[in-house]
Amino acid sequence: MKNLLLSSIVLLMSYSVMAQLYVTPNGATSTDSYVYVSDEILFVEQDVNLVANSNDPNTEASIYLRDEAQLIQGATASANSGTGFISVYQDSNSDSYDYNFWASPVGLPSAANNGNRNFGVLG
Secondary structure (H helix, E strand, O other), X not given: OHHHHHHHHHHHHHHHHOOOEXXXXXXXXXXXXXXXXXXXXXXXXXXXEEOOOOOOHHHOOOEEEEOOOEEEEOOOOOOOEEOOOEEEEXXXXXXXXXXXXXXXXXXXXXXXXXXXXXXXXXX
8 A cells, every 4th residue: 555655646746747857956945956976877768857956056067977977868858958957077088099989968959949958068
């Protein structure tokens, strides 16, 4: 019975958020929320909705990717939304036999689609 109730609550909450990955600051306690990924792959099949943190200037990003961490979205991903940021920090180690392939997030800003935006450096 407890598992059924927990499953029902999770199912109902997923319909209200409407994004597979949703990160927002906690309004009740005025604390910032973020996802910290270190040396792992964060795979999201659908869209990502990030709300910018505004309570603490040290945790401005909504997702932190460190070391070799990657955010990969599936082929069925719809437009991302929100005002949040993704912070990526990676070292590039190579020699004369290795190479590093770096790519920025892909987006096409338009009037109809305000979710996917061009890559930029936050100063």
